[in-house]
Amino acid sequence: MNEQRNMITALVLSAIVLLGWALLSDKFFPTANKPATQIVNGKSVPLPQPTPASNAPAQTLDRAKVLAQTPRVKIETPKLAGSIDLRGAQIDDLVLTTQRETIDKNSPPVRLFSPEGTQDAYFASFGWSGQNIRLPDANTVWTAAGDVLAPGKPVTLTWNNEQGQAFAIKLSVDDNYLFTVQQSVTNGTGAPVAARPYSLVSRAGQSKDPSSWQVHVGPIGVMGGIAQYKTNWKDLDEAGAAGQKFQSTGGWLGFSDKYWLAAVIPDPKAQVDAAFAGAGGHYQAEFAPNVAPVGPAQTATQTSYLFAGGKDASLLDTYDDKYGFDKLDHAIDWGWFRVIEKPIFYLLDWLFKQVGNFGVAIMLLTVIVRLVMFPIAHKQFKSGQQMKIVQPKMKALQERHKEDKQRLQEEMMKLYREEKINPLAGCAPVLLQIPIFFSLYKVLTLTLEMRHQPFILWIKDLSAPDPLTPVNLFGYLPFQPTGFLHLSVLAILLGITMWLQFKLNPQMNMDPAQKQIFSLMPWFMMFIMSPFAAGLQVYYILSNLITVGQMQMLNRKMPAPKT
Incomplete structure (x- = not known):
């Protein structure tokens, strides 16, 4: 009798743990990437990655047509390809040439940035705010001193407001994922002018990657030396246009997917006002350094950076050491055991x-x-x-x-x-x-x-589960078991x-x-x-x-x- 009772107790406890784990694991311990392959008739074949619906507003514009509507400067690096829109000085067309959507050899490269108005719109923009001065805006068409931005080949964008002020944005890019942005304003009048540079990243809709207790996806940054892992999409929806505001020396902020990051980074010594905001399914991360007015016959230049690419752990550490960035390596949510991980x-x-x-x-x-x-x-x-x-x-x-x-x-x-x-x-x-x-x-x-x-x-x-399972006779039966029912080899x-x-x-x-x-x-x-x-x-x-x-x-x- 005792043996039977012990066996029943063991089975009940096991069932509780199995069912409880199934309910809690996705939230607290996401198990793996989505399967990259499936077994069909005993053979491994690439599995097309599904595209989950995001919360982005309905998009109707064709990307190729939008890219053809405005003058552009090409971006060509060993890891990036795309273009800069000269209308509005936006980096809004960017693919990661060394990363593919799936393991299929014909899979397209991962797209990070896409123009405003297209599906999954995502871009970085640079400009100025101020009063009593004509400033460049989203409709300003800049003049480029070059047609290709590449490592060792910077491109300068210029615009004159015909009121005595000239604006310039010098863009440089390295062999990896870092853009250096120098924003300059020259005051040719006899009175000081207030023109405050800003940098921002904007995206339509949330990431297709799920966020969990162990893997943070969404708004992310380091402000005042503290990593912002607690802010999520829902927080920005609730904050609305007023957003969440921060003050910091240096730091960075942007948006993180599981493997990709787009973040604007001020000069590490600059005092900045920064904010996250969300409205109508659009999300924005921006900062503006505290600068003095530009005096007569003076030029003021402010340097900032844009990281747009894959969260390569070694590369993030290298950028922290080389440029003095404040914990850019925290873009990877290592968690409690960072010192071991x-x-x-x-x-x-x-x-x-x-x-x-x-x-x-x-x-x-x-x-x-x-x-x-x-x-x-x-x-x-x-x-x-x-x-x-x-x-x-x-x-x-x-x-x-x-x-x-x-x-x-x-x-x-x-x-x-x-x-x-x-x-x-x-x-x-x-x-x-x-x-x-x-x-x-x-x-x-x-x-x-x-x-x-x-x-x-x-x-x-x-990084994905083992696709081979006897549950469907190694792919010979036409169904794919999921979750813990996918009992792999x-x-x-x-x-x-x-x-x-x-x-x-x-x-x-x-x-x-x-x-x-x-x-x-x-x-x-x-x-x-x-x-x-x-x-x-x-x-x-x-x-x-x-x-x-x-x-x-x-x-x-x-x-x-x-x-």
Whole structure:
């Protein structure tokens, strides 16, 4: 009767955890990217990425027609292509030439910026505000001193208001994703004029990438040295045109997708007023430095920057060091374990550059982690062996003091001291694995470097779930199971290796219900881990296999004596 009750208890607890995890995981632990491939008749084929509906206003203008309506300056860099609209001095046409929408070889490049009025409109603009002075606006047509903006080939835009003031915007771009913007106003009159430069990023509609507790998507920035992760699309909708206002020295602000960022960055030493705003499905991030009026016959120049591209972790760190930006690397929401996550990322990235395959790099990282943790695992095993030896004494104490729990605890602690056993020694490896596991989860979930990275055979994207599952007979049945019902091959291997580890692990003093729950854990973890990134499952499987090998070796070296 007790055995049946224990089994029922274990099954009920497992079901609760499975159902609860399914409900909470998308909000708190988004498991992976959308699948990049699917298995059809046993073969891996690219899967077109769906385009979720955004909250953008209905767009009707054709992008190609809009681009042809105004004079433009081309943008050509190793990683970017597009153009600058000379009407309004807007960078509103930008694609990332080294990033594709899907893993299909014919997939188009990722588009970041699109002109106002088109689908998913998104652009950066630069100008001036002021009073009693004619200023350039969205309809001003600028004159360009060049037809192509490229690394080492800056382009200057000029405009004269015919009232004695001349305006200029000098644009430069590097080999990656950073634009340098120098805004100048020359006062040719006999009286000072107030002209305050501004920089902004505007987008229509919200990101198609979901935001969660672990992955921030939406308005983002660093103001006053503090990263703004709490502001979301809903906050801007509620704030309306009045927006959320900040004052800061340096910093930056803009909008973040999962892998992409568009942000305006003032001079690191400049005192600025900054704001986020949202109205009618349009969102804006802007700043304006505090500047003095421009005196007679004087020229005032203000430098700012625009980052528009992929959130390459190494590149963001490089920009912080080179230009003195305030925590631009925080555009990647590393979270609580940043101090562990970034070293793990850099080690993994270095291994990838050595071997050329991210799956192999993850396997090498796993070996390194297990080697570092081997002394702790060794102590854990010894503690388990000692626990086996004293099991008869522990059971005798439990029988003797089963009616007096406090006395039983005292006698158990006395036994541990006499036998020199640390009952918590087995917890150390588990506790140390938690931040490592979580850090690798964040690296695989957030970093651009992992996006669309293949491994071997049918695994074409390590940042997405393993697409191969026996649930649909490896693609021979015409349906695709989702969520934890998508029981993949890697997840099954993970469950088997966990079961082997459990069978070899020295059993602690558990009651029957605990043992049954632990015996179900490997199979229950198969369903939980199946929707996670394939790269994370590769790490877990190999880690389990290494642990099994260590246990086998230590079992032969230190067999537990017969009681």
